[in-house]
Structure formats: structure tokens, C-alpha cells
Amino acid sequence: MRPAGRLRDAVVIALLGLWALPFFWQALTSLKPDTELMDVERLLAAAPTLAHYRAVLERSVMPAALLNSAGVAALTTVLALVLGVPGAYALARLPVPGKNALLLGVVACTAFPQITTVGPLFVALRALGLRDTWTALVLADASFALPLVLWLLAGFVREIPVDVEEAAALDGAGRLRVLVGVVLPLIAPGVVSAALLVFLMSWNEFLFAFTFTATEASRTVPVALALFPGIFEVPWGDIAAASMLASLPPIVIVIALQRWLVRGLTAGALRE
Amino acid sequence: MTRRQLDARAGVALLAPALAALAALAAWPGVWVLWLSLQKRIPIFGIDRFVGVAHYAFLGGDARFWNAVRVTLVFTVVSVALELVLGVAVALGLQRQHRGRRLTMALLLLPWALPSVVVGRTFEWLYHPSAGLVNFILGARAINWLGEPALTLPALIVADVWRTMPFVALLCYARVLTIPAAVYEAARVDGAGRLATLRDVTLPLLRRVLLIALLFRTLDALRAFDLMFVLTGGGPANTTETLTVYAYRSLFQTLQLGLGAAIGVVVFALVMLVAWAYLRAVGRTEVTA
Numbered sequence: 159m160r161p162a163g164r165l166r167d168a169v170v171i172a173l174l175g176l177w178a179l180p181f182f183w184q185a186l187t188s189l190k191p192d193t194e195l196m197d198v199e200r201l202l203a204a205a206p207t208l209a210h211y212r213a214v215l216e217r218s219v220m221p222a223a224l225l226n227s228a229g230v231a232a233l234t235t236v237l238a239l240v241l242g243v244p245g246a247y248a249l250a251r252l253p254v255p256g257k258n259a260l261l262l263g264v265v266a267c268t269a270f271p272q273i274t275t276v277g278p279l280f281v282a283l284r285a286l287g288l289r290d291t292w293t294a295l296v297l298a299d300a301s302f303a304l305p306l307v308l309w310l311l312a313g314f315v316r317e318i319p320v321d322v323e324e325a326a327a328l329d330g331a332g333r334l335r336v337l338v339g340v341v342l343p344l345i346a347p348g349v350v351s352a353a354l355l356v357f358l359m360s361w362n363e364f365l366f367a368f369t370f371t372a373t374e375a376s377r378t379v380p381v382a383l384a385l386f387p388g389i390f391e392v393p394w395g396d397i398a399a400a401s402m403l404a405s406l407p408p409i410v411i412v413i414a415l416q417r418w419l420v421r422g423l424t425a426g427a428l429r430e
Numbered sequence: 431m432t433r434r435q436l437d438a439r440a441g442v443a444l445l446a447p448a449l450a451a452l453a454a455l456a457a458w459p460g461v462w463v464l465w466l467s468l469q470k471r472i473p474i475f476g477i478d479r480f481v482g483v484a485h486y487a488f489l490g491g492d493a494r495f496w497n498a499v500r501v502t503l504v505f506t507v508v509s510v511a512l513e514l515v516l517g518v519a520v521a522l523g524l525q526r527q528h529r530g531r532r533l534t535m536a537l538l539l540l541p542w543a544l545p546s547v548v549v550g551r552t553f554e555w556l557y558h559p560s561a562g563l564v565n566f567i568l569g570a571r572a573i574n575w576l577g578e579p580a581l582t583l584p585a586l587i588v589a590d591v592w593r594t595m596p597f598v599a600l601l602c603y604a605r606v607l608t609i610p611a612a613v614y615e616a617a618r619v620d621g622a623g624r625l626a627t628l629r630d631v632t633l634p635l636l637r638r639v640l641l642i643a644l645l646f647r648t649l650d651a652l653r654a655f656d657l658m659f660v661l662t663g664g665g666p667a668n669t670t671e672t673l674t675v676y677a678y679r680s681l682f683q684t685l686q687l688g689l690g691a692a693i694g695v696v697v698f699a700l701v702m703l704v705a706w707a708y709l710r711a712v713g714r715t716e717v718t719a
Contacts, residue, residue: 163526163528164529166526166527167527167528167529167530170523170524170527170534171530171533171534171537173523174520174534174537174538175537177537177538177541177592178537178540178541179563180541180549180552180553180556180563180592181540181541181544181552183552183555183556183563184548184551184552184555187555195561196560196561197561198561198562198563198565198566199566241447241448241451242448244444244445244447244448245444245445245447245448245449247444248440248441248442248444248445249445251441252437252438252440252441252444253434253437253438253441254438254441254442254445255438255442260445260449263452263457264452267452267456267457269649269701269702269705270456270460270698271652271653271674271694271697271698271701272653272655273653273655273673273674273677273678273693273694273697274459274460274463274694274695274697274698275456275459275460275463275694276678276681276694277459277463277466277681277687277690277691277694278458278459278462278463278466278691279455279459280681280682281466281687282459282462297455298455300451300455301452301455301456301459304448304451304452304455305452305456308448332440333436333437333440333441333444334440334444337444358543361545362544362545362546362547364545364546364547364655364656364659364660365655365656365678369682379545380545380546380547380548380656381547383545383547383548383551384547384550384551384659384660386551394555394558394561397551397555398555401548401551401552404544404545404547404548405544405545405548408540408543408544408545409540409543411543412535412536412539412540412543413536416532416535416536416539419539419543420535420539420600420604423597423600423601424600424601424604
């Protein structure tokens with residue numbers, strides 16, 4: 159029985175490794191010198207090289223794009239949490255008038271197609287002189303990040319026993335002090351999960367970034383990758399290297415922060 | 431003031447900034463787009479006038495629009511169906527996994543966590559006619575996956591399923607883990623075989639999470655844009671042009687803001703229609719079940 163179970167486990171891992179093959183293929187491609195790129199049958203490069211990474215980091219917009227992406231994703235996360243944490247607490251716990259309608263509105267916002275709002279947002283951001291700035295992207299990304307945070311964290315707040323808060327309230331603490339001193343520490347794991355999801359979604363976001371940016375000043379990684387220049391032929395090796403750089407945060411998240419990611423992903427869907 | 435009134439006041443104060451932001455960034459553009467869709471706006475020619483429902487009337491007789499509707503629906507139905515079937519299969523495979531769970535989860539979640547632009551560029555390379563891994567595995571053929579009209583939509587769907595199946599698998603897996611061992615023990619005692627256990631025990635217990643995955647994935651597939659825009663650009667010959675790509679091209683390539691807005695409104699209506707139909711259907715089965 160035991161060896162059979164071990165074999166089963168190995169088969170499952172192998173099959174999922176096979177599923178992830180496109181990613182690994184891209185990783186291997188990023189290490190192949192240009193002369194070997196067309197040799198499909200060669201799994202590993204005969205002479206592995208970091209030349210593509212060097213090219214991307216020294217002679218492309220990628221470094222600027224990485225900085226833009228990190229900045230926009232981090233600021234979006236901070237903004238969504240600063241606005242979302244108090245809002246989620248109020249939605250979950252306080253007798254706000256018209257609360258059910260508000261909650262429905264928040265859920266509806268998560269279903270908003272970006273393609274529907276991108277036109278009006280473009281006109282508005284241009285009118286405000288915000289084209290090609292981080293601010294434009296942070297504001298636009300907040301339109302999907304904020305509903306997600308409100309929805310996820312309201313669920314986490316509801317899981318806290320009411321008694322805990324009541325005890326603090328009886329001690330004379332105001333709602334804000336209860337939120338910061340009692341509730342926030344208890345929902346901290348949920349906050350981390352929400353932050354992770356928002357960061358990842360903003361890092362990956364393409365439509366808004368593609369539309370609202372124009373230059374290196376604000377172009378994010380997905381935009382730079384989509385527009386990766388090829389003068390005479392497509393630089394597949396450089397594109398593969400750039401893909402790997404664009405994938406760094408997702409890789410770190412699925413490996414090192416997996417627990418939080420899984421918690422965030424399943425919380426929204428599996429909670430009643 | 432009573433405690434309740436104080437709490438209500440605190441609640442409004444805590445919620446107000448978030449709601450103001452949502453009103454400005456989501457609700458207001460959502461309403462404004464309706465107004466925009468009733469106007470003919472072509473900035474480069476300085477055209478800006480009210481045309482009523484002319485754009486919608488135009489779309490009604492526009493073959494390109496109906497093609498985009500068809501592509502969007504085919505893409506959505508086929509991708510979501512494949513994702514659900516494969517997702518359940520993977521979840522069941524993981525069910526009795528003991529060793530290497532973290533590694534399995536990392537491998538599973540990686541495609542989902544990648545930027546869709548990375549997925550687009552990765553599959554572009556995999557589908558390369560002469561140097562692509564796909565043709566190599568198929569025996570050194572020279573199939574032009576992204577250039578042959580009949581093959582491009584399937585190729586696009588494969589890339590989308592690759593990226594999003596893990597989400598379905600994760601949800602099902604999380605649900606499967608909460609099924610008590612006693613349930614399976616009871617099924618075994620009753621003499622239920624593997625297939626019967628799957629059919630009568632596991633799948634019914636997965637019903638709810640599958641319905642949720644179905645809703646999430648359907649809405650996402652209807653709204654999908656990045657992958658087709660990067661991988662195929664809607665081509666060849668518009669065979670992969672979804673409503674979102676058509677809307678984008680109208681908005682920002684031919685700069686017909688009003689027409690693009692109208693297509694965006696159609697996508698929005700489609701999403702809301704599906705969500706509404708879903709809630710009605712699930713509400714009913716929830717009652718009858």
C-alpha cells in the first residue's frame with residue numbers, strides 16, 4: 159500500500175510538472191544562445207548563456223517597467239487596504255443604513271468588465287492630465303482592487319466572535335480603537351492574503367496599463383512585454399528572458415507565500 | 431445618542447472613503463459609458479455629437495459584431511467546460527496526495543499566477559511554426575497554429591485553459607479536503623465501488639463549489655481581453671476577435687469612442703445577464719435540492 163501511495167504522489171507531481179511545461183520551456187529558452195533557438199530538439203542549451211537577460215536589463219525598457227510595476231502594484235495595494243479595511247469592518251459589523259444594497263453594489267463592482275470602464279476612465283484621466291502617470295494606474299487598478307478587499311475582508315471580520323469586540327467596547331474603547339487594537343490583529347492573516355491578491359492582480363494588469371501609459375515613465379511590465387521590440391525578427395530569447403523577469407513576483411508568491419495565496423483564493427468562494 | 435446610532439455614524443464614516451472611491455472609479459464610469467455610447471465621438475476629426483441609439487442599431491446589422499459575439503460565446507463555453515472537467519480531475523488526483531503537497535500546489539498555481547501577457551508570449555513561442563515545441567511534439571510538423579483560421583481559436587482556448595484550470599482545481603481541491611473520511615468509509619461499507627463513490631458521494635458534494643467556479647470563470651471568460659490581444663490580436667481574419675478586442679480596437683485604434691463604448695456596454699450587459707440567470711437558476715436548484 160505504502161509504495162503504491164508514494165508512486166501515486168510521484169505521478170501526480172509529474173503530471174502537474176508536465177502541465178507547467180510551457181513555463182519551464184520559456185525558462186529554458188531564456189538561457190539558449192540565439193544560434194540554438196531554432197533547435198527545438200535540444201532541451202537544454204549546449205552553451206547556456208545569460209546574454210538575453212543582459213540584453214533585456216541593459217538595452218530595453220524592462221528595468222524601468224519593473225520599477226513602474228512594483229511601484230504601481232505596491233501603491234494600489236496600500237490604497238485598497240487603507241480604504242478597504244475600515245470599509246470592510248463597517249460592512250461586516252456596524253449598522254450602516256442600506257448595508258445590503260451597498261454589499262450588493264460592491265459585489266457587482268467585482269463583475270464590472272474593464273473594457274466597459276476603460277473608455278470613460280481614459281477620457282477622464284486625460285482631462286485630469288494624468289495620462290502616463292503612476293497615479294492614473296493606481297486609481298484605475300483600485301476600481302477592481304477595492305471591491306475585492308471589501309468583499310474578502312468583510313468575510314474575515316464576520317468570522318471574529320462578536321464577544322471579543324464587545325469586551326473591548328465595554329472597556330470604553332471607541333469603534334476606531336476596537337478596529338485598530340482588536341479587529342485588525344485578528345484579521346491580519348486575511349489582510350495579508352488580500353494584499354497578496356491585489357498586488358498580484360495589479361502586477362499582472364494589462365488593459366488599463368496598455369491604454370493609460372505612453373512612455374517609460376509609467377509603462378508596466380506586461381505592457382513592455384507586449385510591445386517588446388523586434389526590428390528585423392522576433393527576439394524570442396530576449397522575450398523569454400523578459401517573461402521570466404515579469405514572472406518573478408508570481409513565482410515568489412506561489413512558492414514562498416503559497417499559504418496566504420490559497421487562503422485568499424478559497425476564502426471568497428468557499429465561505430457561505 | 432444611543433449606542434446603535436453612534437455605531438451607525440461610525441460605520442458611515444469608516445465606509446465613506448471606500449464608497450466615494452468606488453463611486454468615482456467604477457460606478458460613475460459605468461454610467462458615463464452609457465452616455466458615451468449615445469454619442470459619435472471621433473476626436474481626431476473633432477466630431478462630437480449626440481446620435482442616440484445609432485451605434486446599437488449599427489451593431490445590430492454589423493457582421494463583424496455578430497462574429498465577435500459568436501467568438502466570445504464559443505471561447506467562453508469551450509474554455510469553461512474544459513476548465514471545469516480538468517479542474518475536477520486534478521482535484522481528485524490531489525485528493526489522496528501525501529508527499530510534496532507544497533510542490534504540487536506551486537506547480538498547479540504557477541500558470542494561474544503569471545501575467546496573461548507572459549502566457550500569451552509563451553504560447554506564441556510554443557506555437558512557432560518551425561521552432562515551436564508543439565509542432566516538435568507532434569512530430570516535426572509545420573502547422574501554423576496562429577495563422578490558420580480554423581486552428582487559431584482552438585489554440586487560443588488551449589492557452590486560456592492552461593492558465594485558468596488551476597483556479598477551478600484549487601477550489602475543488604479545497605472542498606474535497608473538507609469531506610470527512612467517515613463519508614468514504616460509509617460508502618465503502620455500503621459496498622460502493624470507486625465509480626459509484628465518485629458519482630454518488632464526491633461529485634454531489636462538489637456541486638456547490640463547481641457552481642461558484644462556473645460563475646467566476648464564465649464572467650472572466652466573457653471579459654477576457656489580454657490573452658487574445660497579445661497572442662492573436664483577434665486574427666487571422668477576425669477568427670479570434672472577441673467583443674472585448676472589437677471594443678478595444680474601436681475605442682483606441684480607430685478612435686470611435688462612442689462605438690467602442692457601445693460594445694463595452696454590450697459586454698457589460700452580457701456579464702450581468704449571465705450573473706442574473708445564474709442567480710435565478712441556482713436559487714431554484716437550491717430550493718429543490
